[in-house]
Amino acid sequence: MVDSDYSTDSDDELPSGWEERVSVDGKVFYACHEVQKTQWHHPVSGKRKKVIGELPYGWERKIGDTGYVYFIDHKNQRTTFTDPRLAYAVEDKLEPGGAFTIKQKYDCNTSASKILLGRDLTGRYAVITGANAGIGFETAKSLALAGCTVVMACRNVKSAESAAAIITTENSAAKVEVMHLDLASLKSVRRFAEEYTKRGWPIHMLILNAAVLSPPYTVTEDGLELCFQVNYLSHHYLCNLLQHILVRSAPSRIVNVSSESHRSRSTTVQSEKDVTLEKLSPSEENYNGLAQYGVTKLLNIAFSNALNHRKVMHKVFSNSLHPGNLIPTSLSRNWWGYRLLFTLLRPFTKSLEQGAATTVFVATCKELEDVGGMYFNNCWVCQPSELAQSPEFCEKVYQLGEQLLLEKMGPGAFDIPVEMKSGF
Structure with a gap:
């Protein structure tokens, strides 16, 4: 019943x-x-x-x-x-x-399962980064239990396989695949894209969910600050490498999981003039973990808007969203103070399934089939910060990302060998 x-x-x-x-x-x-x-x-x-x-x-x-x-x-x-x-x-x-x-049809109390109630996503494919835990896992589970084939793109393959097993235990017919993707390595992003292309699967939903919150200052193997690369640049690269599949799968959607933290006035990025490598990927002496997280969430929205502008003609639509405040995810693992704060506020925040609702809404809602370039909160469209709405700012972010990827990966950075592009 x-x-x-x-x-x-x-x-x-x-x-x-x-x-x-x-x-x-x-x-x-x-x-x-x-x-x-x-x-x-x-x-x-x-x-x-x-x-x-x-x-x-x-x-x-x-x-x-x-x-x-x-x-x-x-x-x-x-x-x-x-x-x-x-x-x-x-x-x-x-x-x-x-x-x-x-x-309002849906709100902050809506769960992902309620949004998908009565939906049949059989034949649809979703790629979700960071799907082994937290909101990413709840998103993966909700989509898989609605018939979608879910590809969990995760750094920790063992953890992802355990998460996939939980989903298939709940419904043995669920289709869940696990693929390795380490967003702290641009080479790993490229390997993932090449392997996915060889498998010949479509992508109807590309959900850019993975993120790190205020890790200790770390430089990746690509010489970039960790939060900047994981939360933004590697996702930019992933979209670029998978664009041929998204276009062939159209209409398709790209979902950028951002945050209301993008509005923070303490960030180092307050205008278009601040879109420089030094400001976006700071040195250790200029590093503030929480402020840097806000910067990357601003970049997520800017990238989403610039990407939608480029792909809307191909029926590929990109939107961004805020999932909720202080939801009990693994984001808080990097500092005991965050874990304490998350624990104290737990009774007043969304559950993980409620936190996944806006992601699922943006990825699947039929009313959004021809809509892109928007920002959502509590399953409702709202205005991001003034800077995030600036076409000049969004374009500058996108161009800097492209320039960095070319510098790090060389002239063939965005090429996928033709022989890998099997049909679907």
Whole structure:
């Protein structure tokens, strides 16, 4: 018996011949092309919805000569009749007296399993970095139990295999693969991409989840500060090397797990002028672990926006998100003070499954099938910091990343041998 708190999303799907649009005042209406009629209530569920809030950064609404509404996405130079806020429309419920109240579909209490209730992801492939523990593991488990083939890309293969066994114990039909990926080594990133390409699998969801929080100052084998490389640069490299698969698998999604820490005023990056190797990969005397974590989370959003700008034409969409504050993950392992803080605040924070909800939402929600360049928190779109929204800043971050990868890996840094590119 299904818990009464849970409801399937199937009644929100539109029947064939119907289209969803938004009026000038933000109310959602439904048009049936077969009989040429429109109505305010959903043809299946009977729900009324509306969009609220401002248009996402870079979007503009226009009204044509005959009164029709259309939208311009200036970041990606495209025009559409679909209001981008439809991806997170909310239900209007008529209360006694005729007033409407707004109800958000998902919130901070939503679990990943609730988002996927009733979904069948059979035939879909998801690659998740850092999937052996914490939010990454909960994301992997939720997707696998919904039928998705999950590839756990992890540094600790033994730990990942144990995590995979937990998932398959819960459901023997779950499809979980483990592959080695050490984000502290650009050579390891390349080996992973080459091996994945040889296997001939598609990628419908590339979830960039792995991160380190305030480790002791460490320089990687590539001569870069550890947090900068693991949280940002190696993920940038991974996306670049797998882009041919993402395009062939389209529509596909890239999910960048960032953090509200990107707003920190204590970081060394406060403007476009600060996008330098010295500021992003600091020396030991200029290193502050917590501030550096905030810098890398800012880079995640900037990279996501710049990447979406490049790939949206290929039906590859990139979004970023904040999973939640002080969720009890292995991120706190590097200092006893963080472990104590995480323990004390545990009763007031999200569970791991709730922490994975926004990642799962962004990776799978049907309403986001054609949406990119956005930032989400609690399964809801919101505005990141002003700097993270700056196209100039995002582009400068992306270009510096490309330059660094070429310097570290040589002229063939982004090439995958043709013979490895088997079909799927």
